Amino acid sequence: MFKTHESETLFDRARRVSPGGVHSPVRAFRGVGGVPRFIRSAKGAELEDVDGNRYVDFCMSWGPLLFGHQDEDVAAAVHAAIGRGWSYGTAEPYSLELAELITREIPWVEKIRFVNSGTEAVMSALRLARAATGRNKILKFEGCYHGHADSMLVRAGSGLAEMPVPDSAGVTASTAADTLVAPLRDLPAVKAIFERHGREIAAVIVEPVPANNGLLPQTEEFLKGVASAARASGALLILDEVITGFRVAFGGMAARAGITPDLVTYGKVIGGGFPVGAYGGRADLMDRIAPMGPVYQAGTLSANPVAMAAGLAMLKKLKHGNFYNALENATEGLASEMEKIAAHAGARVKVQRFSSMFWAVMGDVKTDDGVVRAVSEIPSTQKEVYAKSFHRMLGHGIYLAPSGYEVSFLSAAHERRHLDAFLSAFKGALGA
Numbered sequence: 001m002f003k004t005h006e007s008e009t010l011f012d013r014a015r016r017v018s019p020g021g022v023h024s025p026v027r028a029f030r031g032v033g034g035v036p037r038f039i040r041s042a043k044g045a046e047l048e049d050v051d052g053n054r055y056v057d058f059c060m061s062w063g064p065l066l067f068g069h070q071d072e073d074v075a076a077a078v079h080a081a082i083g084r085g086w087s088y089g090t091a092e093p094y095s096l097e098l099a100e101l102i103t104r105e106i107p108w109v110e111k112i113r114f115v116n117s118g119t120e121a122v123m124s125a126l127r128l129a130r131a132a133t134g135r136n137k138i139l140k141f142e143g144c145y146h147g148h149a150d151s152m153l154v155r156a157g158s159g160l161a162e163m164p165v166p167d168s169a170g171v172t173a174s175t176a177a178d179t180l181v182a183p184l185r186d187l188p189a190v191k192a193i194f195e196r197h198g199r200e201i202a203a204v205i206v207e208p209v210p211a212n213n214g215l216l217p218q219t220e221e222f223l224k225g226v227a228s229a230a231r232a233s234g235a236l237l238i239l240d241e242v243i244t245g246f247r248v249a250f251g252g253m254a255a256r257a258g259i260t261p262d263l264v265t266y267g268k269v270i271g272g273g274f275p276v277g278a279y280g281g282r283a284d285l286m287d288r289i290a291p292m293g294p295v296y297q298a299g300t301l302s303a304n305p306v307a308m309a310a311g312l313a314m315l316k317k318l319k320h321g322n323f324y325n326a327l328e329n330a331t332e333g334l335a336s337e338m339e340k341i342a343a344h345a346g347a348r349v350k351v352q353r354f355s356s357m358f359w360a361v362m363g364d365v366k367t368d369d370g371v372v373r374a375v376s377e378i379p380s381t382q383k384e385v386y387a388k389s390f391h392r393m394l395g396h397g398i399y400l401a402p403s404g405y406e407v408s409f410l411s412a413a414h415e416r417r418h419l420d421a422f423l424s425a426f427k428g429a430l431g432a
């Protein structure tokens with residue numbers, strides 16, 4: 001067993017000064033129990049905690065680190081940027097270069113605005129959609145996470161798909177009432193909502209590959225159906241590509257599925273691990289943003305030059321390298337090996353994967369197509385079985401996201417030996 005004395009000591013101290021001892025809830029290990037490991041350094045695909053334990057990382061800071069920790073190209077760009085000063089609060093050339101790269105390569109992003117997080121990107125895109133359409137309601141999907149802006153902290157209660165229930169205390173009933181929620185996979189339900197509320201809906205927002213409540217891949221038919229239902233009612237389509245942008249393809253899931261959004265939101269990969277979010281889309285919409293138009297949105301640290309340099313290094317490397325196929329093949333190989341190991345051990349595990357993300361479904365999948373695509377289809381055994389597996393994997397030096405509803409991320413820094421370590425830990429975990 002690994003020693004955890006130092007992590008325990010720090011966690012005790014942290015709980016005295018911060019809620020739950022953390023600065024983002026899942027980090028507190030509530031989903032799996034036990035003490036969060038305090039990480040003191042990371043390199044490539046590996047983490048080292050304050051007790052000196054080493055782990056192969058499959059959480060990867062929740063998605064931004066497509067090239068692993070301390071990628072040398074991103075590091076060089078960041079060091080150079082710091083040498084020029086780290087915040088100017090005025091116009092500078094670095095965000096311009098990043099904006100030009102993105103608008104050149106992604107046709108539906110005619111204009112872009114940088115912010116500091118995915119949450120801010122979504123919040124701003126929703127405000128813009130409401131202003132542009134003169135409508136108030138937003139349609140989202142059950143299980144899709146779009147950050148913590150008030151109006152997005154609303155889910156569908158089962159059987160109450162159209163009855164908004166705030167997920168978070170502190171969200172007013174009137175805010176929640178403007179958020180409609182549809183189940184994933186279910187196009188007839190989406191159409192029914194549009195029939196009833198079509199004229200009030202400013203935008204539909206969707207994670208094109210939902211990856212925050214398990215990995216729940218949607219069919220292209222579903223995504224295209226949602227897009228055309230939105231169009232038919234005059235609502236805007238916002239693709240939330242905070243996870244999928246630059247990860248599933250340079251042009252994100254919009255490029256892969258051939259769907260043109262009106263607005264798109266980015267985060268994670270776009271900042272290479274630094275705090276960056278962005279929203280962009282049709283120029284006629286984006287030109288409604290201040291100072292051009294009446295929709296206010298601003299930020300002291302927006303387009304921070306160090307973060308812009310990191311994002312630029314990341315995106316240039318992605319654009320000019322050949323990473324996507326290799327990452328997808330490695331993920332596919334890992335997932336199918338996991339399923340073989342599980343089958344051999346007589347365990348009911350299905351590994352859903354998309355691009356460089358994977359998620360193990362722990363229990364019986366009862367859907368007709370054998371895929372879990374909606375929250376209601378996740379087996380009830382998920383949380384409990386995952387929690388046990390998580391600790392066994394951790395004990396074998398594998399760091400996964402500390403929640404059975406979060407996906408794992410592969411990076412270009414994961415080498416064969418890291419994948420082998422994962423598989424051997426997985427075998428051990430199932431054996432136990």
Ligand SMILES: Cc1ncc(COP(=O)(O)O)c(C=O)c1O
Pocket residue numbers: 062116117118119120122145146147148207212240241242243267268277
């Ligand atoms: C799809 C999606 N949208 C928005 C967000 C919010 O981004 P941030 O955590 O940077 O505020 C996330 C974060 O996980 C996300 O996955």
